[in-house]
Amino acid sequence: MPQNRRFLLQRRPDGEPVPEDFELITEDTPELADGQFLIRNHYASLDPAMRGWMDDADSYMPPIPLGAPVRASTIGVVEESRADGFEKGQWVMGLHALEDYSVSQAGGFTQPIDPGMVPEVTNFLSLFGAVGMTAYFGLFDVCEPKAGETVLVTGAAGAVGSIVGQLAKITGCKVIGIAGGPEKCAKLTERYGYDVAIDYRGKDQAALESEIAAAAPNGVDVIFENVGGIILDAGLENIAMKGRIGLCGLISEYNTDPVGARNLWRLIVKRAKIEGLLVADYVERFGEGAATMGEWASAGKLVVDEHIDDGLENAYEAFMRLFAGSNQGKMILKIA
Template identity: 60%
Template sequence: MPTNRRFILERRPNGVPAAADFRLSEESVPEPGEGEFVIRNIYASLDPAMRGWLDDAPSYMPPVPLGEAVRASTVGKVVASKSADFPVGTWVSGLGAIEEYSLSREGGFTRAIDVSSVPSPSNYLSVLGAVGLTAYFGVVDVLAPKAGQTMLVSGAAGAVGSLVGQIGKIHGCRTIGIAGGPDKVRRLTEDYGYDVGIDYRGKDRAAIEAEIRTAAPGGVDLVFENVGGDILDATLDCLADRAVIALCGLISEYNSVEKVGARNIWQLIVHRAMIRGFLVSDYLPRFAEGVTALAGWMGEGKLRFDEHIDRGIENALPAFLRLFEGTNEGKMILQLGEP
């Protein structure tokens, strides 16, 4: 009989997660009860937001309990079932955990997916998953762009940011991306179609602000914020009047022991600007709309997406830390098994 290897949260991280914060356990594969089914997880999504779930702090989701597998979005295949809606052999995507087998039940976040229509099942964790849907609804619904507006994206070479810039171009925006290092900045313009790429590495807030002003002398109309810290504060000094900021993430602060926060929000008053936080889960009833639009743009060759796949549950921590080191090149995914 197979065993279920699970990536367990052993203690709450203090700052950057360390190996001692986790352990690998080997347990029996769960048995489904009535209305339940067992998924063999093939891919697990690694996302910056997961860092917040490891803390015992108020958030939009409860903390991962100590002694439990780390929560993650997954793609896998049903291997045992007592559910008529999820028979054996069904490919599914949902909110599971970093473990080789997960027990799920009807009525949750898990949905059946058609893997025959995509290059790889992993695409349901990138362009057709929460990453793509975050970019889609963050641009289309929160920013509501108009042709000719200037859009600034931080973390622009990341999984979400790279799609945001392309969706902005589809809507007729001039796009400016901020990323770290010359290779990522090159990818912004050459691979993702950004009009301007800005490298923040080795620069203070004043230098970043100066580059934004040069790229957008008339001010920035739309901001898709993934980073926070000095980058957000520099951006706030460069807003156009009545600018809109979609606040998606603050990755620069996720591992900070002392939270800093934005220090320049006075500029929201100066420019009569609006900042709005959002969660992709708010749009669950509209997911089909987003997937249809994204798949359509893919088919038309208007969207490029990249995936960075590391293999093996034993590599869960170093793969996760890539997100904060900036060493991943595309959506960070951990492959747990063979399709």
């Protein structure tokens, strides 16, 4: 069996992760048991949620054990197989780890994929993966936008946010995006079709509230929330009557003590509602979402950007781009 490089979590990060929290090792790949198959990972998805998995805290997934490789969604090719339904040379996608080779088994989350169905195989980690499905089901099932309404997306230039804004425009909504820096804000309006882009950098909550109010004088009907902190509070200050907030992420608080929303009283005033969303609830409907978004992408109504860094040895630097905001699209690590 081949040698396997593995990017391990060696200690729980205290705030922002540092290189010493991880270790890249090389070890033998274990022999396969009946029902198992070996995957040569080609690409891994790097997502903010991975930071939460590193903490020893109760969540929707168990913490990554210390000394284990960092969990990640990957796509790769079956190298060897002792499992029915998985043949050598077959492309697969599943929740594995940041490592050259992963052992999986039939009956798990790993599923075959057909690279011929998409322009690039990495699209299974962006538009047709958990990112795209989070945007699709989070917006349409949780937020329920209607034509003519105003939608506010925070983290709007990120992997999920950039797709949410486009889906809202397809629905016939006015779309406002909040992002960091003039380059990303220009991308919102020029590439993703946002009506208004708000740069949060260097602004306090009052300034953000004012800019949202100017862009949405009748209030915001839908907030697709990815950031939290003062940005969420600024959106809540502008929520419209019977508004809906889909809580997808709180990236501003992942490396700090939680701030919490202080404007929740606006939900009472406006009889609005907030609901958490998790893409795992929609796995059985992925085919539905992928088919619809595939049609829109083929028609030129959807674009997706991917930022691919090369090399498992660069996993830490690539992962930290998510918190520095230096990635220019869905963050993906090329392993093979």
